Amino acid sequence: METTVSKKTERMVGKPIRRREDPRLITGTATYVEDIELPGMHYAAVVRSPHPAADIKGIDTQAAEQHPGVVAVYTGKDIDHLGAVPCGISLPDLRIPHHHLLAQDRVYYVGHPVAVVVASDRYIAADAVDLVEVEYEPTDSVSEPEEALEDGAPAVHAEWPDNVAFTHHQEGGDIEKAFAEADVIVKERIVSQRLAPSAMEPRGTVASWNSGDETLTVHSSTQIPHILRTLMAGVLGLPEHKLRVIAPEVGGGFGSKCELYPEEALTAFIAMKIGKPVKWVLTRRDEFLATIHGRGHIDYYELAAKKDGTMLGLKVKIIQDVGSFHMLLTPAMPTLSVLMLPGLYRFKNVHADVVGVFTHRMATDLYRGAGRPEATHGIERMVEVLAAELGMDPVELRKKNFVPPSDFPYDTPMGVSYDSGNYAAILEKAVETVGYSQLRQEQQEGRRQGRLMGIGIATYGEICAFGPSPALPTGGWESATVKIEPSGQVTIMTGVSPHGQGSQTTFSQIAADELGVDIDNIVVAHGDTSTVQHGVGTFGSRNTAVGGTALVLAIRELKEKIETYGAMLLESDDVTYADGVCTCNKTGKTVPLGEIALTSWTGPNYPPNTQPGLIATNYWEPPNFAFPFGAHIVVSEVDPETGEVAIKRYLAVDDCGKVINPLLVDGQVHGGVAQGLGQALYEQVVYDDTGQLVTGEYMDYALPKAAMVPTIETDRTETPSPVNPLGVKGVGEAGTIAASPAVVNSVVDALSHLGVRHIDMPLTPEKIWKLVQQGGSA
Amino acid sequence: MKTEINVCINGQERTDEVEPRLLLIHYLREVIGLKGPHIGCETSICGACTVALNGKTVKSCALLAVQADGQDIVTVEGLATDGQLHPVQEAFWNEHGLQCGFCTPGMLMTTRELIERNPDPTDEEIRHGLEGNLCRCTGYQHIVNAVKSAAAKVGG
Numbered sequence: 001m002e003t004t005v006s007k008k009t010e011r012m013v014g015k016p017i018r019r020r021e022d023p024r025l026i027t028g029t030a031t032y033v034e035d036i037e038l039p040g041m042h043y044a045a046v047v048r049s050p051h052p053a054a055d056i057k058g059i060d061t062q063a064a065e066q067h068p069g070v071v072a073v074y075t076g077k078d079i080d081h082l083g084a085v086p087c088g089i090s091l092p093d094l095r096i097p098h099h100h101l102l103a104q105d106r107v108y109y110v111g112h113p114v115a116v117v118v119a120s121d122r123y124i125a126a127d128a129v130d131l132v133e134v135e136y137e138p139t140d141s142v143s144e145p146e147e148a149l150e151d152g153a154p155a156v157h158a159e160w161p162d163n164v165a166f167t168h169h170q171e172g173g174d175i176e177k178a179f180a181e182a183d184v185i186v187k188e189r190i191v192s193q194r195l196a197p198s199a200m201e202p203r204g205t206v207a208s209w210n211s212g213d214e215t216l217t218v219h220s221s222t223q224i225p226h227i228l229r230t231l232m233a234g235v236l237g238l239p240e241h242k243l244r245v246i247a248p249e250v251g252g253g254f255g256s257k258c259e260l261y262p263e264e265a266l267t268a269f270i271a272m273k274i275g276k277p278v279k280w281v282l283t284r285r286d287e288f289l290a291t292i293h294g295r296g297h298i299d300y301y302e303l304a305a306k307k308d309g310t311m312l313g314l315k316v317k318i319i320q321d322v323g324s325f326h327m328l329l330t331p332a333m334p335t336l337s338v339l340m341l342p343g344l345y346r347f348k349n350v351h352a353d354v355v356g357v358f359t360h361r362m363a364t365d366l367y368r369g370a371g372r373p374e375a376t377h378g379i380e381r382m383v384e385v386l387a388a389e390l391g392m393d394p395v396e397l398r399k400k401n402f403v404p405p406s407d408f409p410y411d412t413p414m415g416v417s418y419d420s421g422n423y424a425a426i427l428e429k430a431v432e433t434v435g436y437s438q439l440r441q442e443q444q445e446g447r448r449q450g451r452l453m454g455i456g457i458a459t460y461g462e463i464c465a466f467g468p469s470p471a472l473p474t475g476g477w478e479s480a481t482v483k484i485e486p487s488g489q490v491t492i493m494t495g496v497s498p499h500g501q502g503s504q505t506t507f508s509q510i511a512a513d514e515l516g517v518d519i520d521n522i523v524v525a526h527g528d529t530s531t532v533q534h535g536v537g538t539f540g541s542r543n544t545a546v547g548g549t550a551l552v553l554a555i556r557e558l559k560e561k562i563e564t565y566g567a568m569l570l571e572s573d574d575v576t577y578a579d580g581v582c583t584c585n586k587t588g589k590t591v592p593l594g595e596i597a598l599t600s601w602t603g604p605n606y607p608p609n610t611q612p613g614l615i616a617t618n619y620w621e622p623p624n625f626a627f628p629f630g631a632h633i634v635v636s637e638v639d640p641e642t643g644e645v646a647i648k649r650y651l652a653v654d655d656c657g658k659v660i661n662p663l664l665v666d667g668q669v670h671g672g673v674a675q676g677l678g679q680a681l682y683e684q685v686v687y688d689d690t691g692q693l694v695t696g697e698y699m700d701y702a703l704p705k706a707a708m709v710p711t712i713e714t715d716r717t718e719t720p721s722p723v724n725p726l727g728v729k730g731v732g733e734a735g736t737i738a739a740s741p742a743v744v745n746s747v748v749d750a751l752s753h754l755g756v757r758h759i760d761m762p763l764t765p766e767k768i769w770k771l772v773q774q775g776g777s778a
Numbered sequence: 779m780k781t782e783i784n785v786c787i788n789g790q791e792r793t794d795e796v797e798p799r800l801l802l803i804h805y806l807r808e809v810i811g812l813k814g815p816h817i818g819c820e821t822s823i824c825g826a827c828t829v830a831l832n833g834k835t836v837k838s839c840a841l842l843a844v845q846a847d848g849q850d851i852v853t854v855e856g857l858a859t860d861g862q863l864h865p866v867q868e869a870f871w872n873e874h875g876l877q878c879g880f881c882t883p884g885m886l887m888t889t890r891e892l893i894e895r896n897p898d899p900t901d902e903e904i905r906h907g908l909e910g911n912l913c914r915c916t917g918y919q920h921i922v923n924a925v926k927s928a929a930a931k932v933g934g
Contacts, residue, residue: 018871025879026867026886028814028854035813123799200818200826200880200914251816251880252914284819500878500915663874667920671877674917698823698912706918707905735917 016663049107052691069124088473108324111289156358172413173349178313182304201251204281207271224537250499255366294367296321313349323363336371380741456746465626466540484614488594495535516579541730630654643769657729672735680743788856805843814854825911828884854883875924877915
């Protein structure tokens with residue numbers, strides 16, 4: 001057998017190489033869930049409630065069942081023996097309503113699945129949805145969380161008439177003392193509106209059942225194939241080892257595909273029932289109705305400070321709009337916000353109360369940033385409100401209060417330990433790059449000419465690289481297997497499940513350097529529970545920091561084995577492996593990796609006490625989170641005639657620790673900023689006061705288009721994380737976290753001379769125009 | 779009742795019997811097996827289904843297959859010739875103009891037409907030219923770079 005491994009020639013980590021994923025994606029040869037065709041495949045379509053709250057008085061499925069091509073119709077009674085849609089979070093007073101896969105005798109939100117039809121053709125399935133007749137008796141509903149908390153509000157779940165889903169309290173320091181010592185206390189109500197994560201690929205599942213060996217194969221558009229397998233096995237009552245979950249190409253997720261959704265389990269259930277493969281894919285309209293929404297916070301902030309700007313303490317009340325049911329991690333969203341409340345500032349007194357509220361809406365859960373954008377938006381708005389109150393420059397105010405570089409690792413009052421950073425340095429870099437003092441002069445001159453120009457600053461810290469296992473019900477470790485094939489090529493199997501992040505590229509870069517082989521000899525596989533060792537998945541900016549570290553450690557373990565085999569082949573006890581060859585340090589004789597690999601698999605002899613095969617698996621549990629940080633500065637201009645906001649400049653200076661591929665880091669920052677800017681200016685999920693979803697299409701939900709996003713200037717500082725051997729922190733969510741306060745701060749700054757202190761998102765032209773017209777007092 | 783249609787797809791003539799209500803995107807994906815064009819919204823806004831019909835880009839989710847009768851269709855699968863990537867594909871790859879890749883086939887088709895019409899587009903013209911194609915991953919910046927790079931290559 002010929003050995004083909006080629007020696008590496010240059011260092012790959014840090015290089016902006018183009019992605020190894022892309023050839024399939026630019027030629028139309030990638031396979032997403034909807035691209036999967038199996039022999040005899042049938043199509044499922046879901047009948048959804050048009051009411052936010054109603055009793056189901058009856059369901060007539062006869063007409064649908066008799067429609068040619070329809071194979072079956074299932075309603076709540078057919079699935080009541082199956083498990084519930086899971087919530088993985090524990091809190092002392094958490095109330096978890098039983099969340100059936102299909103509504104039983106009542107519906108709780110517009111879009112609630114009531115029945116599912118199965119047909120031989122997707123058009124027939126859609127026809128049959130209209131033939132299912134459901135008799136509803138609508139009841140009063142409540143859509144706004146603060147209204148849901150009022151006495152006498154309709155109860156979402158009859159057993160809990162106060163609509164409280166959970167509460168959570170956390171405090172650090174002495175908040176009463178801080179507020180007693182304060183010279184000034186600023187207060188604000190700050191809303192982080194509901195958003196639609198809006199991955200371009202709608203959710204979908206293809207399931208097939210083998211009745212002979214009673215195994216189920218599920219292809220699903222998911223970020224967490226291994227966790228989905230465990231959860232789905234539980235819901236279906238199927239032995240887990242009989243279930244194979246595959247995340248094929250996944251067209252974006254942004255947190256929204258970190259769930260077990262009812263339709264995923266229903267598709268699997270139907271495949272088992274009818275003995276034929278079944279495909280189900282959401283329409284965009286149903287995606288808006290029935291995929292989780294993000295954010296949904298109403299927060300009350302009080303910030304206490306001295307006259308000189310020294311911040312003393314923060315009191316926050318968070319009202320989290322839960323929706324009618326918890327999804328997998330819903331209650332963790334606001335509790336994660338709480339951990340980030342102090343931002344980058346060193347005050348030690350924090351008092352946080354959270355109440356999760358049931359409403360007659362779709363559930364909220366993870367969406368890019370997941371709790372952290374809300375907290376960052378809050379503190380970064382409050383710093384600006386305080387600066388305005390004290391007449392201080394917001395840059396100076398921030399620098400006065402930052403945790404200094406000498407204090408790392410820094411224990412926050414919320415019980416987390418920031419790993420490393422230099423916050424003043426990154427803000428100074430941003431301020432210098434953007435030309436801050438000159439911009440302030442331009443602003444003054446502009447105002448004299450009636451121009452409304454604003455400069456917005458946001459600094460952020462981010463808890464990411466999730467994370468130590470106590471922080472996650474799934475476990476927070478990640479896994480990697482590295483195998484040198486008999487032919488010398490390298491196969492990596494990672495437990496993360498990338499869906500756009502480019503981890504096949506970055507992991508190849510890491511492995512090429514660590515193993516000393518050419519990148520073209522490396523393949524990275526993921527997402528199939530039958531072929532990849534157990535893993536956790538992709539979310540919380542964890543791929544590289546946690547999954548990449550497991551990879552590095554697996555390779556390091558493997559290198560010891562390579563040297564053991566090298567020593568045998570070189571008949572020496574003093575060998576070193578580097579750059580694709582094992583060298584005898586005494587004679588200088590070498591043996592290439594390919595030959596070592598072939599020997600390891602085919603013998604005939606093996607070193608004493610050494611197993612055949614060059615393969616190693618590592619499960620790495622991180623000792624801490626990693627904490628990226630940054631400073632974003634936005635220059636905006638408000639048109640007083642129309643209320644439109646134009647972003648004139650957007651500068652993002654981020655520190656995500658060591659950079660594996662700068663091209664991909666820029667891509668993550670751009671994409672993240674576009675989503676945060678979307679929240680700041682355009683996007684909101686709107687339910688009207690009868691509980692109907694108003695923003696149910698891209699006609700109504702303003703997803704940013706190319707012309708709505710500015711050119712983003714990026715720069716970096718690089719502070720390695722001491723938490724992992726790669727020194728990486730993570731960058732997936734940074735842009736989203738920084739962008740919304742940076743943009744809003746710029747617009748508030750543009751209108752500050754009118755007395756404007758705060759504006760809630762999205763900053764629609766109508767809202768801004770009214771403020772301008774009314775001299776800031778809308 | 780099915781209707782016969784004759785189309786030329788990526789240079790190949792075809793005749794098929796289709797339901798009158800069959801959307802062009804489903805014809806391409808499920809009858810012919812071209813999985814490149816994607817379905818992102820079914821309302822002609824997201825542009826993931828964009829293909830070229832007689833050289834002009836259309837949203838194939840908003841057309842019926844029967845409307846394509848007698849016409850010439852190019853999908854993303856038809857961009858590369860003789861194993862050589864089209865300059866637009868190459869540019870998206872070089873400039874990191876894609877992440878999850880779901881919008882990419884539509885973006886590539888729109889870009890091809892955009893630079894045909896305007897061989898030297900400004901950033902602003904590119905951004906307006908891409909208004910019919912949504913991307914949730916990239917923030918568009920690397921896509922704009924890719925369009926510029928492709929234009930320079932094709933024009934140069």
